[in-house]
Amino acid sequence: GAVVSQHPSRVICKSGTSVKIECRSLDFQATTMFWYRQFPKQSLMLMATSNEGSKATYEQGVEKDKFLINHASLTLSTLTVTSAHPEDSSFYICSANAGLALRTMTDTQYFGPGTRLTVL
């Protein structure tokens, strides 16, 4: 199946610093990538939709100036958490749309392994 990687898998930073998380589709091109966050024992919440070559679309309540998204190529999207604070500590997951999956004949999003961000 399609593979999506995220880097880093885990990051600990001091309050006030910025952290960049990369999401890569390794064996396919993804015009659309999505960024989610998950708090412990809660659902995945969509933060934004990232389209290659255009501005990201943010969900209601997500600060676009705090969570900067760049989708510079068909295989890479980045999420930068600017001036991170302890409340930004969470599990961040990206997904990429793999287009038509021949076996199932459906469009399917493939998820990365996630990045655990801890802000001290």
Add this chain to the structure above:
Amino acid sequence: DQQVKQNSPSLSVQEGRISILNCDYTNSMFDYFLWYKKYPAEGPTFLISISSIKDKNEDGRFTVFLNKSAKHLSLHIVPSQPGDSAVYFCAASANAGGTSYGKLTFGQGTILTVHP
């Protein structure tokens, strides 16, 4: 508001038996539904999906049933295996032309434990 709900936070099943995971939704615009399996500190893995034009989709041990009038879907796993133990999320997509191309709304997840 929680548009996709999984009201059972956990389910425990004996190996070989059937596991039934339930999911309810409130948004009548949802037209595509997916089930994902997730292990701790990992991203979700796609399991099976169903379009709103169908009421059943089967893939090996996994079957998803959709009851549009009740706005309810369920995932059946039979026979259940210890390796199926994980968190299962249902997700829904709206106005996506019957695909998951659009954004997904997830339920809270159900922890499935399959005992040997």
